[in-house]
Amino acid sequence: MYKPDYLLYLKSLCLFQDINHNLLKKIVDASNLYFRETNENIPIHNEQNMIIILTGKVNVHMKESSGLQYKIGNLNSSDVCLPSIFLYTHVNNSIILEVTQSSVYIEVPYLFIKSLSVKEPILKRNILRSLHKNLQSTYEEIFNMMS
Numbered sequence: 001m002y003k004p005d006y007l008l009y010l011k012s013l014c015l016f017q018d019i020n021h022n023l024l025k026k027i028v029d030a031s032n033l034y035f036r037e038t039n040e041n042i043p044i045h046n047e048q049n050m051i052i053i054l055t056g057k058v059n060v061h062m063k064e065s066s067g068l069q070y071k072i073g074n075l076n077s078s079d080v081c082l083p084s085i086f087l088y089t090h091v092n093n094s095i096i097l098e099v100t101q102s103s104v105y106i107e108v109p110y111l112f113i114k115s116l117s118v119k120e121p122i123l124k125r126n127i128l129r130s131l132h133k134n135l136q137s138t139y140e141e142i143f144n145m146m147s
Contacts, residue, residue, distance in 0.1 A: 006033065006054060006106070013078045015052065015130045018122050027116070031106040042097035044083050048110035050127075051081040056103025061096040069096065073137060080130040084110075 117124040
């Protein structure tokens with residue numbers, strides 16, 4: 001599949017709800033499209049870039065500098081991941097994104113999406129909503145593991 005094939009799909013995601021076609025096209029043009037098979041890891045090219053899962057499922061693991069690794073959440077279709085958020089308070093750790101179901105995702109450059117979200121309040125609102133949803137599910141995952 002090619003990026004243009006995902007333009008219509010992206011329009012259906014909450015993240016891009018109410019976003020005009022030209023703005024969405026700019027985002028698609030600036031992003032990179034990737035495919036990963038089950039049991040592969042999604043490489044993090046830049047911790048600040050935004051990763052949007054288009055199809056599939058991904059487990060998010062925290063890996064400590066000691067080598068200890070533990071699951072801290074998961075991502076499904078239409079979920080957004082900003083690895084830098086996880087790493088902000090865990091400076092010496094790394095994030096591993098493990099594909100549990102074949103996945104297609106796009107990676108959007110941080111500076112690009114940041115500048116767009118400043119100019120486009122609706123996009124900023126949608127990004128914050130999506131990140132809030134991810135944060136809620138991560139907390140639920142952690143509390144369920146602790147019970």
